[in-house]
Amino acid sequence: MINWNNFDTLNSYKKMLSLKNAIKLSDVLDTGRIASYAMPMAGGLTYNYAAKQVNEQILSILQEVAEEQQLADKYKALLEGEIINTGEGRKVLHQLARGQHGADVIYSGRNMREFYVEQQGRVAEFAGKVHSGKITGTRGDTFTTVVQIGIGGSDLGPRALYLALEQWARKNGRKRMDARFISNVDPDDASAVVSGLDLPKTLFILVSKSGTTQETLANELFVKEFLKKSGLDPAKHMIAVTSETSPLANNPGYLTSFYMDDFIGGRFSSSSAVGGAVLSLAFGPDVFSEFLSGAAAADAAALEKDIRKNPALLDALIGVYERNALGYPSTAILPYSQALSRFPAHLQQADMESNGKQVNRRGEPVNYETGPVIFGEPGTNGQHSFFQLLHQGTDIIPLQFIGFEENQGGEDIVVDGSTSQKKLCANLAAQIVAFARGQSDSNPNKNFPGERPSSLIYGKQLTPETLGVLLSHYENKIMFQGFVWNINSFDQEGVQLGKILTKKVLSHEMDPVLQAYAGFFGL
Incomplete structure (x- = not known):
């Protein structure tokens, strides 16, 4: 039987608080710790937490938290279709869109996994017809650009994923179409995008689950006016991603419609047709399938009950320790990869919209901190922006670095004896140590206190598979933290x-x- 208890009622909560400031990074960070505090992830990635302020005693208490709060059991219940979104009385099925890891989930006589697979197949078939020229615009032009119109989860995730794979796809001959995005109701956003398009060769994707999202519908009308003024039929240049009950479904104003449902929240919808349509059109359905495979593999790994074998669970619990025992208010996501330039913005929504709650699953106030503020920027840009505060500010802000041995494009240049990619990785390695150890100096302005904790996810290269692993890791981290805090992460x-x-x-x-x-x- 699963119990949904507030975090501060657990024995492990009290034990965790008693271990505040149990170690100093400057005392423990050595090569042995770096090797032993590393954990393999799916897709050939590695999660390294050697520069986090934890030791074996703290990790043992975090294991107790996982067991006392039944985190693995709650995840399994979610996968098997129990009502986890208590605020709206809904199942939570975004993991099901990329793989079956529990029992069949049946709703109103429909196998939900089969429904998601069916929509993925419909998207793949449509993308194939667009790429082959079987589906064309008003004047018979082959589509060369796709533009997604959506806001929030209908924009941030798909945009971040497209940008993450654009250079990789170009280098590997997998780029099929350019993609652009319109989200803000500010007309300058739509105008800036549309004015740079070859409209006869542009296909638009309207994404709105309800079909009534104010900003999205305003931008749709804006775009339709541009199409009409160019002598084009909007119905031959638009598709919809929506629910089966929305006014956009089976609507003759669109070439076709692809479907999602209320069991997949917007910020978790990149694995559905919300991300699948634009990514399949831009890169081909096989690339989207590789992305889903990576996410599914990471979802499977998140079922492990031993926190030292479950990267998403361990990352979540260390974050809980930092938030509730150490009192750190924020977390910075710092990818040392330009391809992940918008990934922090996506995680900002995914995390803060999910765990920015002050009442528990029963609507009762909680007496402890919940989700942190999330922000970030790619390295090395961030080093010349807000790293000053991270190094010497009055708040300690935990850091999550992401890095890769190789860049995506393959082009590079040697300057002062090293390539730009090596310089990038050298900066990343240096920052981890600088944050952890700091530097003593008689000049107070040059004194670095250190003890700034960080984790590192790293691998050889950012690919569709590893991108799927990254997305799943953070989605599942958010889920586990919500379970610990006994809040509803899904409304x-x-x-x-x-x-x-x-x-x-x-x-x-x-x-x-x-x-x-x-x-x-x-x-």
């Missing part, structure tokens, strides 16, 4: 109030305070 009521007040402004149903602020903009 997002915090985004709703602003939407409601926006409608009041636009319909002129405002109270005096709201009207005063709206007045600044002539509303």
Whole structure:
């Protein structure tokens, strides 16, 4: 039987708090620790936590947390289709979109895994017809560009994944179409994208589960006006990704529609047709399939109960220790890979929208900290931006580095005896040690306190498979932390109030305070 208990009711919670500041990194970080505190991940990646402020005693307590809070059992229940999203009374099935790791999940007589596989097959078939020229635009032009119109999870994840694979696909002859993205309701966003397009050769993907998302529909109408002014039929240049009950489903205004459901939240939807359509069109269905395989392999690894054999679970528990025992308010995601330039932005939504909660699964206030603030930027750009605060600021902010031995494009140049890729990796290695050890100096401005903890995920190269592993790792880390804190990581009521007040402004149903602020903009 699974128990859903608040974190601070556990015996292991009290033990964990008693171990605050149990070690100093400057005392323990050596080559032996670096070797022993490394864990293989799926896809040939490695998770190294040697520069985290944990030792064997703390790890043993974190294992107790995992067992007392039944984290593996809760994940298994999720995979088997139990109602985990208590706020909305829904199953949580984004892992099912990329592999079957539990019992068959049946809903209203439908096998949900078969439904997701069917949609993936429909996307693959459509992409093949686009690439072969069987499906063309108004004037018979072959499509060369695809533009995704969506916001939040319909944009951040797919955009991050496209950018992550664009250079790899070009180098490996897998690039089929260019992709662009429109998300912001600010008309300058859509205008900047559309003005640079060859519209007769452009296919648009409208992504909205409900079919009523205000920003997305506004951008759709914006794009349709451009198409009409160019003498093009919008219905021959648009497809929809939506639910089967939305007004976009089976709508003659689109070439076709692909379907998702309420069991896959927007921020977790990149494994569904939300990410599958644009990635399959841009790179081919086989690339999307390789991405799903990597994610599925990491999902399977997350079932392991031993935290020292489960990277996502261990990463989650170390993060809980940092948040609740050490009191660290934020976490920085720092990929030393330009391809992952938008990956921190995606994780920002995935994590903060999931675990930015102050009540438990029963709606009762919790008396401990939950999700941290997430931010990040690629190295080495971040080093010349906010690393000053990370090194010498008054807050200690845990760091999560991601790095690869090889770049994706293959092009490089030797300067001062080393290639740019080696310089990139050298910077990454140096930063880990600098944050952990610091530097003593008689000049206070040059004194580095150190004791800034970090983890490292590394591998040979960023590929579709390793990208899938990365996505799954962080999604499952978020899930496990939500389970520890006994919160519902799968609803997002915090985004709703602003939407409601926006409608009041636009319909002129405002109270005096709201009207005063709206007045600044002539509303």
